[in-house]
Every structure is written in C-alpha cells, then in structure tokens.
Amino acid sequence: MKGLRFGSKIVFVINSLVAFLLLISYILPYIPPKSFATLSVLSLGVPLLILSNLLFFIFWLLRVKKQMILSLVVLLLGYNYISSMYKFSGASKVEDDANFSVMSFNVRMFNKFNWLPEPIDKEHIVKILADENPDILCLQEYPRGERVEIVGYDSFNAKYVKGIKGGQAIFSKFPIVNSGSLEFPNTFNNAIFADIVKEKDTIRIYTFHLQSSGINTDVENLKNETSGHLFKQVGATFKMQQDQVALFLAHKEKCHYKTIVTGDFNNTAYSYVYRKIKGDDLVDTFEEAGNGFGRTFDFKFFPMRIDFILADQDFTVNGFKTYDVKLSDHFPIKTTLKLH
Structure with missing residues (x-):
C-alpha cells in the first residue's frame, strides 16, 4: 500500500475484506449448512458482495491505481456468479407450436x-x-x-x-x-x-x-x-x-x-x-x-x-x-x- 494516503489505505483494507468474503462465498455451495451454518449465511449477501467489489474496482480504476487488480481478479474468478445475478440480454421469446x-x-x-x-x-x-x-x-x-x-x-x-x-x-x-x-x-x-x-x-x-x-x-x-x-x-x-x-x-x-x-x-x-x-x-x-x-x-x-x-x-x-x-x-x- 505504498504511495497511498491514509484514507486510501483504509478504503483498501475494507476492499480486501469484501474481496475475501466474496472469494469465500464461491465455496459455499459445496459446504453443507450443518457443517458450517454460520458461514452458509454469507450466501444471502453474495449480490451485495459482487456489487461492492465492482464499485471498488471502478474506484481504483478511476484513480489509475494497481489496487484495482484485487477486486478485478476476484470478480473474474466468480464470473459465473455475475452472470447468474444479472443477465445483460435476455433471449427473445421463441414462438413454437410445441411451447x-x-x-x-x-x-x-x-x-x-x-x-x-x-x-x-x-x-x-x-x-x-x-x-x-x-x-x-x-x-x-x-x-x-x-x-x-x-x-x-x-x-x-x-x-x-x-x-x-x-x-x-x-x-x-x-x-x-x-x-x-x-x-x-x-x-x-x-x-x-x-x-x-x-x-x-x-x-x-x-x-x-x-x-x-x-x-x-x-x-x-x-x-x-x-x-x-x-x-x-x-x-x-x-x-x-x-x-x-x-x-x-x-x-x-x-x-x-x-x-x-x-x-x-x-x-x-x-x-x-x-x-x-x-x-x-x-x-x-x-x-x-x-x-x-x-x-x-x-x-x-x-x-x-x-x-x-x-x-x-x-x-x-x-x-x-x-x-x-x-x-x-x-x-x-x-x-x-x-x-x-
């Protein structure tokens, strides 16, 4: 975090925590709630974690800071999560007599x-x-x-x-x-x-x-x-x-x-x-x-x-x-x- 002002360091610490939580959430579908019930609750907050990491990425990108790489990498690792949360272009309804x-x-x-x-x-x-x-x-x-x-x-x-x-x-x-x-x-x-x-x-x-x-x-x-x-x-x-x-x-x-x-x-x-x-x-x-x-x-x-x-x-x-x-x-x- 060299070269960052104190306020920016605080932002990056929060960014790191949010990125870590999103990364952890990627394994939640494979962990039975009975094994780790408290951690499984995190699955409810995945949309918020995705949006937060996206905002952090934009924040650092606009400042041309290498810290943007953290959220970018975590988001790319969870690309399937993003596509599940938001569909950028829904398929047009296909008309068929068998529908x-x-x-x-x-x-x-x-x-x-x-x-x-x-x-x-x-x-x-x-x-x-x-x-x-x-x-x-x-x-x-x-x-x-x-x-x-x-x-x-x-x-x-x-x-x-x-x-x-x-x-x-x-x-x-x-x-x-x-x-x-x-x-x-x-x-x-x-x-x-x-x-x-x-x-x-x-x-x-x-x-x-x-x-x-x-x-x-x-x-x-x-x-x-x-x-x-x-x-x-x-x-x-x-x-x-x-x-x-x-x-x-x-x-x-x-x-x-x-x-x-x-x-x-x-x-x-x-x-x-x-x-x-x-x-x-x-x-x-x-x-x-x-x-x-x-x-x-x-x-x-x-x-x-x-x-x-x-x-x-x-x-x-x-x-x-x-x-x-x-x-x-x-x-x-x-x-x-x-x-x-």
Whole structure:
C-alpha cells in the first residue's frame, strides 16, 4: 500500500475484506449448512458482495491505481456468479407450436392479513394469474381455506386433501394423472408433485416452499435485530432446508419422468440447497432466457432471486419473464418451454 494516503489505505483494507468474503462465498455451495451454518449465511449477501467489489474496482480504476487488480481478479474468478445475478440480454421469446408455459408465484396467502397497503385481494391476484394463462401454475403460501378455481385447469391441493398440508397448489391445463406430497417434519412447509400428460409425454412437476427464517425484512425491524441473533436464526433455517432438500432428492431419484422443479427456495442461487436441487440434470430457466436481475423477492437492500423454475435438460427454454407487479412480497415468474 505504498504511495497511498491514509484514507486510501483504509478504503483498501475494507476492499480486501469484501474481496475475501466474496472469494469465500464461491465455496459455499459445496459446504453443507450443518457443517458450517454460520458461514452458509454469507450466501444471502453474495449480490451485495459482487456489487461492492465492482464499485471498488471502478474506484481504483478511476484513480489509475494497481489496487484495482484485487477486486478485478476476484470478480473474474466468480464470473459465473455475475452472470447468474444479472443477465445483460435476455433471449427473445421463441414462438413454437410445441411451447408450453410454467408459472410460479408465492402469493403470501393472497394478502389475507393486509401486509400490503394497497387494496390487493384474492380476486385481484387470481384475475391476473388467469389473464396470464399459463399452461401450468404453481403457487406457494396458498391457503386452501381461500379455495381458488380457475376455468380450464385440473388442480392438486387447491382444496382440502386429507393428510396433506396446505401451502402449495398446482394447476394444469394438461390432465393430472398422479399427485402427492412430501411432508417435511417439524414445520408447516412441504413439497407437492403432480404428473401431467402432454400429448404422449408424462412430465413430473414439483413445487415447494423451503423453510423460511421468519425474519422480518422491514428495514426498521431489522435495525432492532442483533447480528448474532440473525446469523443464528438463518443458520438454523439453512440446516432445516438441507434436510428438506435431502427428502426431496430421495423422492425425485425414484422418478423417471422428465422433471420441472418450481418454488420458493428461501435461498439464493449461490447456496448449497440450490446447487443440490439443480444437480447436473436441471437448468435454471432464468439463466437460460431471463433478463436483468430477475429479482423475485421484495428486499430493499439489493435484488434477491429466491424463487426458481428449474427444468430438465430435455426441455428447450424458449422464454422467461419476471413480473414487476406488487401482489405479494414475491414477484411471479414464468418460463416458456419446449420438449425436445
């Protein structure tokens, strides 16, 4: 740090810490939360770490200082992270008669308890979903007591089903020939699946809502939380998510149909649970055809993408859209697929 003024030295120390944290985050998808729960929490802050390193790089570049190399190298090492966070040019939707669409949305109980200040209700949300007219619609935080019926769809878990938790529902324009639930222990969360028949093909659709930390994301409420409590609570949540994903993977392994996985992961694309769910056989439809940050959760600090539609590699991704509509604390997403 020779030749730097005192203030610039302080900036570089902070820069070094931020670069180190981003570098550490690159290995987080390979570390089970049960092995190092506190460290796994860092995956939530990856977008902020990327943006911070980018700003540090620009800061030193404008001053023509060699210190810019630190953040530049760390960013280049994580190029895949950057491309996952922001898509500079989404692929144009490819029209094809064989296309079909899959939409996923956490409806947050249709604003039942008036979290949103706007007059948003079930009828308003259902009308928008029906107007979008997806071939397959997957909903999370769906209250079966607020039963939804959409003309032209078969459905599973949209009304009371004995022995199966509420919270998730699948609607399909294609016939549903089989369905069921994976009941996660010690939680209200679960995963459901439906086998649908499109022409001569049977396709397995999963949708789930992984464990939530329960932390209020409102800025004023966050100020009252200690960092130690936040890390402990989120770390415990990620441990539960690891168990839930293990149950899902064991179930999915027995399925020989082409598969589409949707839902609210309550975690980012830089996490262990995302890597395990995606595996080697699924593709992230946002990464294939999305645009921009693709944020799916209304978080004030930085764009967060925690809702996903993952599709078997036997599908071609011909389009992806994130809806900028304030109907929940999440934003709907939809992909257009074609079976090879």
